[in-house]
Amino acid sequence: MSSPPxxxxxxxxxxxxxxxxxxxxxxTPESGTPAGYQPRDPASExxxxxxxxxxxxxxxxxxxxxxxxxxxxxxxxGPVDRSREKMVEEKRTLEGAGAIATALAAxxxxxxxxxxxxxxxxxxxxxxxxxxERRYQNTIVRTLQEVDLPSQLxxxxxxxxAPAGGEGPPANVTxxxxxxxxxxxxxxxxxxxxxxxxxxELTVSHEGTELLRDPLLLTPWRRSTDAPPPRCATMxxxxxxxxxxxxxxxxxxxxxxxAMTTRRLxxxxxxE
Amino acid sequence: MRPIxxxxxxxxxxxxxACGTGREAPAAGTAAVPAAAGGVGPLRRLLVLPVTxxxxxxxxxxxxxxxxxxxxxxVRDWKGYDIVxxxxxxxxxxxARGLAEWQRAASAGDxxxxxxxxxxxxxxxxxGADGVLLxxxxxxxxxxxxxxxxxxxxxxxxxxxxxxxAAFDGRHGTLVWRNAxxxxxxxxxxxxxxxxxxxxQRAIEELYQPMDNAVPAVLAPxxxxx
Numbered sequence: 130m131s132s133p134p135x136x137x138x139x140x141x142x143x144x145x146x147x148x149x150x151x152x153x154x155x156x157t158p159e160s161g162t163p164a165g166y167q168p169r170d171p172a173s174e175x176x177x178x179x180x181x182x183x184x185x186x187x188x189x190x191x192x193x194x195x196x197x198x199x200x201x202x203x204x205x206x207g208p209v210d211r212s213r214e215k216m217v218e219e220k221r222t223l224e225g226a227g228a229i230a231t232a233l234a235a236x237x238x239x240x241x242x243x244x245x246x247x248x249x250x251x252x253x254x255x256x257x258x259x260x261x262e263r264r265y266q267n268t269i270v271r272t273l274q275e276v277d278l279p280s281q282l283x284x285x286x287x288x289x290x291a292p293a294g295g296e297g298p299p300a301n302v303t304x305x306x307x308x309x310x311x312x313x314x315x316x317x318x319x320x321x322x323x324x325x326x327x328x329x330e331l332t333v334s335h336e337g338t339e340l341l342r343d344p345l346l347l348t349p350w351r352r353s354t355d356a357p358p359p360r361c362a363t364m365x366x367x368x369x370x371x372x373x374x375x376x377x378x379x380x381x382x383x384x385x386x387x388a389m390t391t392r393r394l395x396x397x398x399x400x401e
Numbered sequence: 402m403r404p405i406x407x408x409x410x411x412x413x414x415x416x417x418x419a420c421g422t423g424r425e426a427p428a429a430g431t432a433a434v435p436a437a438a439g440g441v442g443p444l445r446r447l448l449v450l451p452v453t454x455x456x457x458x459x460x461x462x463x464x465x466x467x468x469x470x471x472x473x474x475x476v477r478d479w480k481g482y483d484i485v486x487x488x489x490x491x492x493x494x495x496x497a498r499g500l501a502e503w504q505r506a507a508s509a510g511d512x513x514x515x516x517x518x519x520x521x522x523x524x525x526x527x528x529g530a531d532g533v534l535l536x537x538x539x540x541x542x543x544x545x546x547x548x549x550x551x552x553x554x555x556x557x558x559x560x561x562x563x564x565x566x567a568a569f570d571g572r573h574g575t576l577v578w579r580n581a582x583x584x585x586x587x588x589x590x591x592x593x594x595x596x597x598x599x600x601x602q603r604a605i606e607e608l609y610q611p612m613d614n615a616v617p618a619v620l621a622p623x624x625x626x627x
Contacts, residue, residue: 322606
């Protein structure tokens with residue numbers, strides 16, 4: 130999809146507006162120590178990735194928001210709920226499951242060696258997951274497909290977005306979920322813990338200008354400083370009661386991602 | 402008949418030896434998760450008491466600090482709690498020992514005695530902690546034969562668990578979560594130096610894996626108000 134080139138007047142206006150916004154909204158590393166952040170400990174092997182915030186000058190109003198969640202693969206997100214007159218833009222990028230696996234393997238082979246990715250394939254022979262019973266595998270895969278993280282995240286962000294007030298064009302907040310699935314915490318064995326992992330990217334743009342691009346990392350060994358530990362359990366525990374624990378973990382993860390997004394964007398109008 | 406009598410006598414002796422403790426332990430080395438009231442998840446800031454260690458026949462060097470370090474790292478990095486350390490004082494040690502002693506005999510729903518509760522509440526308040534975490538270790542170095550007899554005696558009465566933990570609400574001093582395990586990797590004959598670093602880490606994972614994750618800081622009311 131391509132859009133027509135803007136007129137010179139529109140381009141100049143957009144550049145001016147972007148300049149004003151950029152002067153007021155600084156993309157800065159998060160200052161101070163956020164609650165829950167533990168300073169790097171030499172004894173800890175977990176890498177903490179600093180986060181950035183889109184700040185706002187007190188004299189400027191918060192930007193109205195348009196939310197989009199992109200998933201590398203996933204089911205149809207359905208029509209947008211405009212019952213609260215929110216400006217919500219829905220975007221979907223559908224790619225094959227094979228693309229996820231390829232991208233992941235290239236990005237971080239050790240982390241994703243045993244990953245079960247959403248919409249992707251379970252490869253027992255290659256990952257050691259043959260240790261798990263087939264019925265657990267089936268429940269896990271079904272639950273991952275049923276409790277769709279992108280749509281849950283989108284709903285959580287829509288709930289937090291302030292209603293549009295007609296104060297100019299919105300900031301486009303886009304969360305792209307690069308991967309979502311389960312990965313082993315340390316070793317791969319029948320009783321070893323596996324964790325719900327998400328590797329996503331947050332981007333904010335306004336009038337065609339990108340204001341912020343920052344990762345949202347909830348993986349076992351590499352996490353954003355504002356991210357809690359991933360939810361972990363054994364395959365059996367996740368699969369019990371028709372995947373109830375995994376279901377809850379995914380829903381919690383969506384809420385956490387939404388909260389991380391809104392906390393990083395004080396320049397954008399949120400209700401909470 | 403004589404070998405049978407000897408075996409029965411050994412079994413009886415092992416059973417009697419195991420009767421001395423009220424510590425509730427899992428029979429097969431897996432986690433047992435007794436009652437929790439409101440859950441430990443909201444107690445984000447946990448004060449970790451000094452490890453109470455009853456060496457018994459195991460003279461493992463540096464056992465308490467090794468356990469302490471492994472537990473703190475796991476609870477912090479994998480469960481998401483902020484860890485607070487208490488002042489090094491005799492009062493803190495007395496409180497830890499008192500709670501460990503109480504815990505060994507406590508049943509589900511019991512509350513620590515009032516003096517212990519008030520000490521615990523005061524300590525948590527002074528440290529700005531939401532809760533207090535206790536880790537009690539009493540390893541068994543009876544050797545494979547002794548452990549087999551203890552396991553047989555476990556049919557009659559529950560054997561003591563080598564590792565037990567409990568979390569208390571810092572405002573009321575009540576027990577909110579507890580767990581006891583017989584670490585799988587500690588069942589074999591261990592070297593004089595004690596469990597390897599890996600066996601220690603796995604034991605702590607077994608003990609704390611069933612614990613709820615802390616309520617994430619980004620979802621806490623203070624974070625939302627920013």
